[in-house]
Amino acid sequence: MIVKLSPQDTRRYNWYIWRFVIAGFSFVVIMFLLTAFGIFGELPSFRDLENPKSNLASEVISSDKQLLGTYFIQNRSNVTYKEISPNVINALVATEDSRFYEHSGIDFNRTFSIIFYNLIGKKQGGSTITQQLALNLFSERAHNPLKRIVQKMQEWITAVKIERHYTKEEIITMYLNTVDFGAYNVYGIKSAAITYFNTTPEQLTPDQAALLVGMVNGPGIYSPINHPENALNRRNLVLRRMQEMGYLSDGQVDEFKQKPLGLQFKKINHNEGSAPYFRAVLKKEIQKLFVDKNITKADGTPYDLDRDGLKIYTTLDATMQRYAEEAQKEYMRGLQAQFNAQWKGKSLWKKIPSFKQLLDQGMYRTDRYKSLKLQGKTDEEIQQDFNTPVKMNLFTWKGDIDTVMKPIDSIVYCKLLLRNALMSMDPTTGYVKAWVGGTNFEHFKYDQVKMGTRQVGSTAKPFTYAVAIENGYSPCMEIPNEPVTITGYGEPWTPGSSPEGTLPGTITLRKAMAYSQNYVTAYVMNEVKPLPVMELIKKMGITSPDIGPYPAICLGTFNASVYDMTGAYSAFANHGLWTEPTYLLRIEDKNGNVLYEHHTNIRQALNEQTAYVMTYMLKGVVEDGTGSRVRYKYKLNNPIGGKTGTTQNNSDGWFIGVTPQLVTGVWTGCEDRAIHFNSTKVGGGANSALPVFALYMQKVYANKALGIKQNVDFDPPKSGVNIQINCGAYSEQQQGTNEVDEKLEF
Template sequence: MRQSVLSFFREISARAWDHAKPQVTSALQRLRRPTWRGVALSVAAIPALVVLYVLILIPFTPGIGDIRKAKIEQPAQIYSADGKLLAEFKPTNRVWVKLSDISPHVVDALISTEDHRFYEHHGIDFKRTAGAALHTFSGDRQGGSTITQQLARNLYPDDIGRAPTLTRKIKEAITAFKIEAIYTKGEILETYLNTVPFLYNAYGIEMAARTYFDKSADDLSVLESATLIGMLKGNSYYNPVINPERALDRRNIVLGQMVKYGRLSQAQFNSLKGKALRVDFERQTEPPGPAPHFAQQLKKWLIAWADAHDYNIYADGLVVRTTIDARLQTMATQALTFQGNQLQSIANAAWNARSACSGHKDVFDAFIRETPEYRSAKDSGMSDGDALKHLSADRGFMKTLCDSKTRVQAAFVAMDPRDGAIKAWVGSRDFAQDPYDHVSQARRQPGSTFKPFVYGAAFEQGAKPDDTFPDQAVEIPLAGGEIWRPSDEDAPSGRPITLRDGLAYSRNRITAQLMESVGPAKVARLARAMGVRDSHLDAVPSLALGTSPVTLKEMVSSYGTIANEGAYVAPMLVTRIEDRKGEVLAEFQPAHADRVMPAASAQTLLDVMRSVVNKGTGSAIRTRFGIRADVAGKTGTTQDNADGWFILMHPQLVAGAWIGFNDSRVTLRSDYWGQGAHSALPIVGDFFQRSLRSRLIDPRVKFAQEPPPGMFDTLRMKLRAWMQYLFTSSSKPETPAPAPRPKPRSAPAPAASAVENASPVAEASAPTDIEPPQIVSPAASQPPILPSPGEASAPAAANSEAPAFASTPAANPASTPASEP
């Protein structure tokens, strides 16, 4: 087939050549004997072809509308619900200034050096272009671009290109003509000086003046103006910070050009040329704004919305109205910063931060092996021991590593449970140092803050707050023959404990028995329905104690479902988008409330969680922060105190905080400060205290009340508890039977690291020894998988909560939530 096609084309080509051969031969003969008419036609054809080529290129140059748009581009502005500017989405680090606010020395230096006939041409200086072409043909390449041509190239690099070709020069010239037809000379100068780059993420003369001389553009002297204009020939080559000698020579050349074209006297030049540069360099960074992590999350969403509706977030002047309350955002930032600084001093002492974390060799050897410096040392031929020894001896390296690893991190988010509106969002202690968002990006084990899902699932199935389980050793068989033995800080007492007290005091053994009764699958399903919709949940018994990593945003959203009487409302960031004239482009309503839990069950769960702050692990909300409003919440602490959590619910606001380190192998090394009741709770308590005092939330508003039990129900529950206590004390049965429950079910075994650490220990209101997890397995134990920095830890035993019971004094009775500093 291929051969027949080739033969066909060869035959067609031969016939075409036979037909055209006489005409070609005649044309070649005329070229050998040219006539005056032929020569004239040939000469005239050249410009005609050039004009034709120019006409062809015109559609491929920026349109007039685009040029006007470049002049008036406005970044999207993000506003809080109370009208405060939160952020501007600028494409570059630039501050636009008017020509009248730029030193005249800058304009004189620019025109003298780059385009001394600027006011005489209309976009192209043909005399200069011809001279540059002659020099280029002779081997001395020179540029002939005018300021207008340079502006065209700076504004539209993608449309015009930067390749040294004739096509690029023609497209540049066409665009320059268009600019001259639309802009005045003053507008061209203003636009050029505000768009030209100056290194170090400084765009425009204003940011250049601040970066290199710590002043505004209107205050630049002759020498400073000449230095900055001199950089335009080659920013890096004439960088006054790195190459001061070259920059000085170039500055003096600019001064000489100013003398040549009458903008500087010879006497002034003689007195100035010997002076030093006197650069006052400081990198300019855009202010992060009051809610930088929120703004970054919003930016991702807004880009997608703008693309779908044909808008540009950098140029179209969009105005975005958000749900953030700037007052609450300020309170949240202040509370988080204060507590973060307090905990940082504790971490510094625990890790010997002043001595570059000396005394923690085993841990920091592992950290060193993860650094680029270690990999470089190994690549150079060093052994593992030599590389560790070499880097450990480098005090600067170790100090940097120690500071980065032991920097306490924190996150906070608050939302209105009624409509899902996010009211405050703080993603880390310092956005400049750690832009990683610990609200919506970081997944960490939630510890005991996950327990309400277990109790909620039980209440859905008819359990009551006064139902009891005996406080006894628990053994739950897992797949593969392993046994999970969750524990608390104190030994089993054998006494019956109500579900209310089990959650209030964060008893692990009680929660584990309840999980066995309800079933992990139902708990995982309820958690997903209530708001944990992005993170994966392993439906295993240890899930009851928070072994599956989740985000703080998911947990606060889930607690919002509890506060909203079992109706889930998706978190909401934006209420309205307007154009630059204030006309509404889009309005957004709260998501539809999805009933995921019966209202009665949600009210029961919330009432039980009131006990957490009234008498349990979160009682510091009452005793330390003096909050008397109707609130409910839960503390959480993970294995080895790696993560501290606290979430508090009010009818108008739900807020949660997380405390930890980017690397979960680093902890506060304190059984007291590492607990959520002492690390994360103060952030939420401080925030609520401020917001209640300022009346941003109403302290008089109450949750809907569940009808109290009747007299008969009360007597029945007390009698059942007394009978169970009586028989349990005498016989101490192996498994409790307070209510009909299915037999312990065999669940799929979690990952090795999860099984080994799946036995949580108690979070105490006083420092206590932590009982290690107990898993009986026929297989050999393997070390847990350690996460990389910034990632959540593997599903291990997440909870280390269980303060002493009200009827069982703590090991250290002097240390209670009420006595917290």
Template structure:
């Protein structure tokens, strides 16, 4: 052989030398990749124990997917969960020889090598097998300069061969479909099926499978959400390929092609989807919890990569109804709110409010760092106009506005918090932290504390009952001046008859401020504060007379905890929302049980009295519009609340099986409603509860909640409360009493004493 080469002409020798050198170079190049010169190659052990980052799933109480936490939205499933038409569509479109090769299509690899390396034709790719694509999905591609595509292709070929030796064809298909990227940062077929069609992979139809398979060619270009017509045409290509290779008949193909492309798109992003405020609070809690739970390797679990399953107490459909009720009412109330102010809204006229809002922006801080004054900064923020999309309850549209216009636009919006819990356990069923998480990140359930107004009065009256004041004790509604010159009055009420007295039920149901303070003073501020703490209030409470009118600032969760005691045998239950946490295999990592107080916060007799008093609030008091306007016939007890200058509206609704707390107001405490008729809790907050409960009533699924009735009141309790709602002083009392003098000098309020004959012959409290 060598002799023959020696005898060859010189040009032939040169050609052979070049060819041999090229072969040697190629072999050296290949083995340099094989042995990891361009990066460590995964060995057999690593490939046999493949684990990719998986999304943590958040499930409702019924097991429905609420949301996910992920870097890559991936949710793995097993081969048995893959419908046959999905597998066939994938093979027909991506790799028709999948079952015949061992991971590599040699002809395609040579074509890519020669065309890309020698001819610099970057469009020459293609021909990759499913196994090669799996290798790319698992390990990605790196930039190796001009030879990058070749290095990556060879690496993928080596990995593909190893994968084929370790895993069977079914396993490779499963791994591929669990890792392949789809549109909208979605990884894996199960996540894609959930995102685009809101269903499990196993339930996909033929045409839906074809849409998802078609997306693999170019996930953005064929995104059915953005480019539905392109996606439909690509779907039809997949159906044609399936027909071409005998997987479906002509009839099946034509029937599928005739169907419209219909998506049921589900947002699992941070800002969108169901319960975004809840999911954000849950995310914070999970990070703290997982820090205390080491995995089997002794490392801490990662919420974004370890594929955990978090079971919550949230009722999926109930949450939808709560969000709809909140948004529906706030959209109407917002219009009324803006119309009432006209062109004189504080968001337009109050420079301090505008300036404080501007200070929270990055643009303001940058201009401030350049030495500009506040006035100059506001002027600058008002100059730069551009097209922007502003939130406006579903009517968002691009408008030309400045940064200052945007700031002023968002100041004016009302916001809300809505929490529904199961009183017996404290399990949270709905959590609405605001009207739109994308634009208003502040969570009014977990982050906000606001003055609670008259929703604090039931605690005052409970303390009074616990300290011996009977439900048929009568108090005058006269205004009284207390230390410091404070004189509470009854909001919007005409001048009271100075000789008329009201029992506790009437005073609470009509939310009489003057009597609430007198009851507080008669009971003792310390006793009221202690009663609040027994009922689960943990915030510091001001020890002043005005606490009776709700000047204390509390969170919705605290209010909910306190009021659960009225529907749970006097025992407050702490709202909780995580029931258990599992790993991806279903192994229990942590479990959470209800936290119900061991001791009663008040007696059963007084619990029943308070329920009857709050029923009266709904049946004939400040919350009567639940009956008269919304026509609700459910068993309901409740309390409205309105704070000073109409800045906060509250409503607490108690039914035997569900407790709700609603707050409405603006994020800036300085902006209240223009009038009490708009801002009172009965108008601002109560309608959210009403719309929510009406929706529950229309769904038989919730009959156990909506048709529940409070247990019958004891005969002894009914007898204790059997008295006239109001009572006028007798002739001698009127003759001997000077109401004006009482108003000026009475510093403690106190019970109104009955006349001589009533004290002698009247019913004892």
């Protein structure tokens, strides 16, 4: 039955409908006004839009503009618009917001069509790229429907603000710098390009760009690692959208669809990148620097290296760093085999009286022990746990291995692993070029370049000889190589010397240092006295607290770091000027404002003539002394000085190599000094440390682009050299002096 409405009824019903529409429209307007005034929550201010609150990784940058690594909570690094491939931008616009360049933050045409699709059961998202950016930057998606409605209005208003204050290029760049690319802590297109394809954003091909952009809508479900089939289908959909928008031809799309995903996936963590030991030390020092110098943000809050996107410029050379890491790995694998052969079939418990104590100390330092203690476990329960086999990952020089082992046995295994550290620096500028603080940062976090100190052995001898040279002694002076007893400093001190390593008869100071002779070194110490030697050691930047005015410092009984020792030797190559080893140049905030700039400390430690004569002495070590394998085995025949060092029981092996442009210190030993090589032939610095230096220098010299020249010798002082270094002429002078003395006596 059809009811015919009167004109009055029609007008009345029309009025109801219009009232409903007006009321609904008014409600929406009021809701938007309330949202705009922050009644439902504060909206980002213009200042917030200029400085969006995102967790941005801080970058550590080498002197040759390479990224050494990052500090992050979220692995996110920004790029500029010019650093993004057009393929990425085209894929994003085609897939997420085809009218991006036409709307002002909200695409009403798309919004109403999306409402229609959702009503008929075809669920689709209606957010523009700008709205998605607003969500990424300033809030997290709400799960409550009512809260989500309010949040959506906030996004709309924020999107309009963003469009008013930023260009389209800036918006798309910010979006690509903040978007989530998967469950591996990967944020931003730069991190995504590196993680999934080991490339940069500007080098992404259309199919690679399509894969990454395809992940934006569902980084979990479209993950190429966990769901490769979904990722492939999604990539092909994005390629088709790019074709529909005219960014790709039909033929190109067909070609790209046939390609596999082509992943070069590498999960990024804090251990990834170059120089991990260096970066760990650097982070702690920067944090301390900010506190000491009261460097804060404009609002007075402290900087956060993991969130504030700082740019940290360092002196390290990425290529030289790689060469140093390669040299260590190349040599230490074989040296470990030599070490293992010496201990094969021998009981640590019998050979090392203190081994039980070392093992307990090692156990107490483990995270496993600390965790069990926090759980309230008794000592007996902890011992039982450490004697129960478990799955674990172990470091070997051939690569990590998964195995089943008792935790206590893994401690024994690690105690028998050799450690090695290297630092290389420019002696003129003080700039550190390479820093290898240990053998594997993932397994052994302790830095042995600066944080660790070990007994330096014979690498301390040049300091005593330098004091003698400073007092007019010639390297050609001949001394009987026989035992010396020094008195006047507590108990009389007579250093020993191995019979097979002791040269007979009378030898020159240069030869004594070249062959690391203890007796002659002690003789020189007795002549120059301990106090001046101690003062010189400290003047050359060695900060060890156990350096005192006692005779034994001439043989290196004190502890020092690779950092300090390498810095000290740089004074020999730099005309007597000690230049503080420098590795941090400046720190900038994410906007390029300089927060800190380093100024290197320099002081005159030796006079220029003494430094030059000492380079002549150090070259003797390499030419025909304990460091001669640099020449005969590694064929480095250019001007190189150096000094080997071996401590008691072969616990530490050292070599510090000196050239006009690079000074490099290397140390090798076990975690505990009680575990060591059984012979000096294998465990001495000439075999345990020198080869790492030589392999590193071979690589450096082979790369001419680094500018480290082989045909450069140490510059003599402009004022000339008064100390005789020509031993033939010196002998004639001495003979003439003796004849004069005899006549005077007569």
